Amino acid sequence: MLKLKPNQKVLSEDGQREFTVDCLIHTGSGQGDIYKVHAGKDVYAMKLFHTGKVKRIRRQIENLRRRGKASSAFVHPLYIVKVGEAIGYVMEYVSDDLYDDGSILFNGIEVDDGQGNIIRMELPFNQKIAIMYNIAEAIKILYEADIALMDLKFENIKINKYDMSVKILDTDTAVGGRTKPIVSGTIGFMPPLTMRGEEVPNKYNDSFAFGSMVGITFWGGHPLIGRKYEEPCTTDIDTYTFATNPIYIFNRNDPSNRPLDSNKRMIERMKKYPQYFVDAMHQTFVDGLYDGKKRVDPREWQEILVRLYNDHYLCKHCGEEHFFGGTSKHCNVCGALLEPPIKLVCDKNSAPGVHLFNGAELWSSELWGDQSNYQLFKVVVSDYDKKYGLLCTGAQSVTAELKNGQCREFQRGETIPIFMDAVLKVGKYSLKFIGGQVK
Numbered sequence: 001m002l003k004l005k006p007n008q009k010v011l012s013e014d015g016q017r018e019f020t021v022d023c024l025i026h027t028g029s030g031q032g033d034i035y036k037v038h039a040g041k042d043v044y045a046m047k048l049f050h051t052g053k054v055k056r057i058r059r060q061i062e063n064l065r066r067r068g069k070a071s072s073a074f075v076h077p078l079y080i081v082k083v084g085e086a087i088g089y090v091m092e093y094v095s096d097d098l099y100d101d102g103s104i105l106f107n108g109i110e111v112d113d114g115q116g117n118i119i120r121m122e123l124p125f126n127q128k129i130a131i132m133y134n135i136a137e138a139i140k141i142l143y144e145a146d147i148a149l150m151d152l153k154f155e156n157i158k159i160n161k162y163d164m165s166v167k168i169l170d171t172d173t174a175v176g177g178r179t180k181p182i183v184s185g186t187i188g189f190m191p192p193l194t195m196r197g198e199e200v201p202n203k204y205n206d207s208f209a210f211g212s213m214v215g216i217t218f219w220g221g222h223p224l225i226g227r228k229y230e231e232p233c234t235t236d237i238d239t240y241t242f243a244t245n246p247i248y249i250f251n252r253n254d255p256s257n258r259p260l261d262s263n264k265r266m267i268e269r270m271k272k273y274p275q276y277f278v279d280a281m282h283q284t285f286v287d288g289l290y291d292g293k294k295r296v297d298p299r300e301w302q303e304i305l306v307r308l309y310n311d312h313y314l315c316k317h318c319g320e321e322h323f324f325g326g327t328s329k330h331c332n333v334c335g336a337l338l339e340p341p342i343k344l345v346c347d348k349n350s351a352p353g354v355h356l357f358n359g360a361e362l363w364s365s366e367l368w369g370d371q372s373n374y375q376l377f378k379v380v381v382s383d384y385d386k387k388y389g390l391l392c393t394g395a396q397s398v399t400a401e402l403k404n405g406q407c408r409e410f411q412r413g414e415t416i417p418i419f420m421d422a423v424l425k426v427g428k429y430s431l432k433f434i435g436g437q438v439k
Contacts, residue, residue, distance in 0.1 A: 048088035073138035102157030140298035152209035204292025211284035226257035248285035268332035274325030310352030
């Protein structure tokens with residue numbers, strides 16, 4: 001097997017650049033090795049394949065050069081190189097000084113506790129949402145072009161430490177149409193029919209892999225690893241769990257594979273998530289377990305993640321995230337009674353609505369979910385009872401209708417008291433309050 005040495009020179013196939021090998025970064029057990037190289041002051045990474053037919057790999061590299069330009073998230077070939085009979089390519093170098101491993105989504109990050117001790121802390125919820133959204137954005141571009149990465153997993157993700165943007169590595173596994181993929185995927189991130197060799201890998205494999213990453217990131221465990229993982233079996237346990245006998249841990253029709261006793265936290269976490277998120281996971285790992293077309297796709301996951309962000313609030317005692325629509329009454333971390341803030345939402349569209357806190361400004365686009373952009377209300381403390389209310393700042397009059405049928409019309413400059421059973425009517429729209437208290 002060919003191994004390059006430090007200071008060895010490698011010329012690009014087009015003769016434009018000469019690269020000097022610095023060191024070996026990663027020894028590939030499958031496709032090839034990755035080296036850190038430089039050309040002048042510019043630093044790059046270089047992948048050199050040690051298996052596979054050169055003609056086929058070249059075609060794969062050339063396709064990847066074109067496809068990789070679709071998103072800055074893809075680390076794609078810049079130059080093709082040949083060393084003896086081995087072919088490879090030079091690509092962007094993703095520095096550990098700037099990027100964290102994708103595993104921080106479930107392992108957290110190391111921080112100083114202020115007393116000289118290094119502790120591991122879970123990523124804040126909003127950062128997890130941003131990172132997963134950015135990953136979904138990258139694979140959506142491929143998905144809509146009928147292309148898939150085929151090997152989407154945490155190990156192939158790098159996360160910018162400062163802006164949460166992502167880099168997706170090992171993109172030479174991406175294929176489209178009927179092209180035969182170089183790899184089928186990684187155990188735990190490829191669907192059972194692919195793992196059993198009964199289905200040609202396709203773009204729907206990425207939807208399965210992304211769903212697996214969602215479960216691990218937000219629930220703390222793989223959606224298929226439950227109590228059956230610890231039961232005796234006559235085959236390899238990974239084959240049994242992910243290929244021959246996969247059962248979703250929260251399958252509504254089959255409770256035989258609920259989370260392990262050692263991971264009861266998954267059950268508590270699942271309870272706090274809203275129904276649309278729970279349904280999306282069930283759709284991917286029950287309805288879509290053997291039928292890729294039924295899995296939640298990257299664009300749908302983006303919509304779910306945005307909605308999840310808009311529906312979350314924090315426990316005021318410990319800061320744990322919770323959600324409107326979840327079934328938990330108490331915080332799963334500190335046990336305190338949950339007190340969700342009040343949220344004003346429109347009952348006829350999917351707009352996120354607005355959390356109410358003192359001084360919050362409520363705009364039409366947030367309530368109607370359209371392209372309009374004018375202020376309707378502002379949360380204020382009323383002078384007469386020192387309670388929160390909605391100051392009418394829009395041009396339209398607002399009718400407040402209570403559950404008992406009482407109505408009153410409010411004009412611009414007047415303050416509407418907040419009653420949880422009230423419906424506010426503004427033109428053709430109706431607004432209602434959900435939650436508990438104004439923050």
